[in-house]
Amino acid sequence: MSRPLPVRALDTVLDRSLVLGYTTIGLRVRQALPGWPADPAPDALAGRDVLVTGASSGLGIATAEGLAALGARVHLVVRDEAKGGRVLDEIARRRPDAELRLWRCDVGDVDDVRRFAGEVGAELPAIHAIVHNAGVMPPERAESAQGHELSMAVHVVGPVVMTEALRPQLEGGRVVLVSSGGMYGQALRADDPAYRRGTYSPTTAYARSKRMQVEMLPLLADRWSLGGITAAAMHPGWADTPGVKESLPRFRSITRPVLRDDAQGADTSVWLVGTEPPPATGRFWHDRVRRLAHIVPTTRAGEADRARAWAWLEEAAGLG
Amino acid sequence: MRRPYGVWAPPVAWWTTPGVMPVKPTVTRTFTTTAPPEAVYDYLCDFSHAEEWDPGTLSCERVSGDGGVGTVYRNVSSFLGRTSEITYTTVEAERPTRIHLTGTNEQFDGHDVLGIRSHGTGSEVTYTAEFSFKGAARFAAPVVAAYLPLLARRTIDELRAHLDGLA
Numbered sequence: 280m281s282r283p284l285p286v287r288a289l290d291t292v293l294d295r296s297l298v299l300g301y302t303t304i305g306l307r308v309r310q311a312l313p314g315w316p317a318d319p320a321p322d323a324l325a326g327r328d329v330l331v332t333g334a335s336s337g338l339g340i341a342t343a344e345g346l347a348a349l350g351a352r353v354h355l356v357v358r359d360e361a362k363g364g365r366v367l368d369e370i371a372r373r374r375p376d377a378e379l380r381l382w383r384c385d386v387g388d389v390d391d392v393r394r395f396a397g398e399v400g401a402e403l404p405a406i407h408a409i410v411h412n413a414g415v416m417p418p419e420r421a422e423s424a425q426g427h428e429l430s431m432a433v434h435v436v437g438p439v440v441m442t443e444a445l446r447p448q449l450e451g452g453r454v455v456l457v458s459s460g461g462m463y464g465q466a467l468r469a470d471d472p473a474y475r476r477g478t479y480s481p482t483t484a485y486a487r488s489k490r491m492q493v494e495m496l497p498l499l500a501d502r503w504s505l506g507g508i509t510a511a512a513m514h515p516g517w518a519d520t521p522g523v524k525e526s527l528p529r530f531r532s533i534t535r536p537v538l539r540d541d542a543q544g545a546d547t548s549v550w551l552v553g554t555e556p557p558p559a560t561g562r563f564w565h566d567r568v569r570r571l572a573h574i575v576p577t578t579r580a581g582e583a584d585r586a587r588a589w590a591w592l593e594e595a596a597g598l599g
Numbered sequence: 600m601r602r603p604y605g606v607w608a609p610p611v612a613w614w615t616t617p618g619v620m621p622v623k624p625t626v627t628r629t630f631t632t633t634a635p636p637e638a639v640y641d642y643l644c645d646f647s648h649a650e651e652w653d654p655g656t657l658s659c660e661r662v663s664g665d666g667g668v669g670t671v672y673r674n675v676s677s678f679l680g681r682t683s684e685i686t687y688t689t690v691e692a693e694r695p696t697r698i699h700l701t702g703t704n705e706q707f708d709g710h711d712v713l714g715i716r717s718h719g720t721g722s723e724v725t726y727t728a729e730f731s732f733k734g735a736a737r738f739a740a741p742v743v744a745a746y747l748p749l750l751a752r753r754t755i756d757e758l759r760a761h762l763d764g765l766a
């Protein structure tokens with residue numbers, strides 16, 4: 280879709296200022312500008328199965344609901360079934376015609392991801408999309424059952440293992456990695472994906488794992504393209520979710536009046552799953568537009584580092 | 600002196616500023632071809648074909664290896680009127696999506712990376728070349744970087760023509 284030059288310029292200014300672009304202000308301005316990519320058709324996902332991880336809170340709930348509104352059969356993938364059940368009932372109350380299913384999966388545990396993928400794959404012959412939305416910001420350094428640093432496990436290893444295991448079902452479908460604008464502040468740390476060196480900081484660990492998603496995306500997209508799968512990473516902007524309230528209370532107290540609501544944060548994920556034709560693969564998105572993976576040159580990864588990170592991921596996710 | 604890099608710093612030729620060289624001159628181009636990924640991969644993974652598709656390469660022969668990881672090539676190329684010999688080694692070879700070679704001699708270290716993905720009935724290919732120079736040659740980096748866009752265009756035109764010929 281082509282957008283007029285002044286629109287692109289304004290959009291870029293919003294994006295680089297972060298505060299304007301990532302808040303509700305940025306989204307509202309962009310939606311009002313000419314060239315805003317059209318909404319998916321109202322029944323774009325009718326009869327299609329879509330998985331949303333971390334669907335028991337914040338953006339996950341809004342993503343599930345947005346996809347259900349497009350007619351999808353939405354599979355809520357949660358780690359806490361009781362909480363997930365309450366969320367499912369809530370969505371069903373608001374959207375009585377929504378087709379919803381609840382599944383349990385701990386995305387941070389490779390064994391549990393494989394178990395889950397086996398079960399869901401046995402039941403669904405075709406999956407239109409997975410939105411890898413589950414997210415954590417561990418307050419202390421923590422490790423998954425397989426010994427990976429926990430944010431890396433939940434944001435990178437788990438999603439890759441799940442997608443790999445469901446490649447046959449996903450043929451011709453789409454994969455969305457929910458990343459974060461926080462990754463703009465971190466370079467790829469191929470030398471220390473486990474965060475063993477230096478003092479642990481929750482925001483740094485989180486942002487490094489989101490950077491890893493974005494750096495590995497093009498390689499994953501090439502791999503998955505062989506089955507006609509389109510892969511995207513996106514960042515939601517800043518939305519007022521339970522996750523933000525818990526992990527970034529100070530940030531929230533300052534920015535709250537302009538934070539996005541959950542549906543605004545989920546907008547690009549829903550659009551990426553529903554829009555036709557499928558968006559180009561391997562790209563990073565925000566507010567329905569492709570964005571750069573770097574805004575400061577110092578975070579650019581060299582090819583040696585990228586190769587090293589890829590070797591780590593192949594090992595961690597068991598990519599043969 | 601270190602130049603502060605704020606969010607607003609324009610993407611100018613920052614790598615020419617001494618002391619601020621976080622990244623090496625790099626050029627990345629993405630193009631489509633009618634050849635399917637396997638054909639693209641098989642052609643490009645044999646780096647001796649650089650004789651055909653790389654306008655700068657005068658000769659390129661396999662010195663050792665079976666074409667997989669660890670294969671070594673001797674590449675003689677000319678660049679801005681100078682002839683140099685570079686030893687290339689295959690460091691990643693994942694059929695049909697990823698090829699990575701490193702090139703090295705006394706003055707130069709480089710990476711050539713090809714990402715290949717399925718695109719309709721053909722492929723989309725991303726070619727990345729990263730350069731770094733050692734010793735006195737490092738003063739050539741800005742010249743090389745300035746010349747890169749032109750070099751990239753010529754290379755991609757040749758590359759695409761040869762790949763389309765495979766389809």
Ligand SMILES: NC(=O)c1ccc[n+]([C@@H]2O[C@H](COP(=O)([O-])OP(=O)(O)OC[C@H]3O[C@@H](n4cnc5c(N)ncnc54)[C@H](OP(=O)(O)O)[C@@H]3O)[C@@H](O)[C@H]2O)c1
Nearest residue numbers: 333335336337338358385386387413414459517518520522
């Ligand atoms: N909100 C923002 O401004 C913002 C900005 C940038 C990026 N993001 C990203 O957007 C995504 C959603 O964030 P949010 O703000 O909605 O956060 P949230 O309210 O904390 O929700 C996170 C969800 O992930 C689930 N989860 C965590 N660990 C899991 C695991 N091991 N297995 C399965 N599910 C797991 C949580 O389950 P429980 O419900 O059981 O806790 C919860 O449902 C995250 O990836 C986050 O990084 C958000």
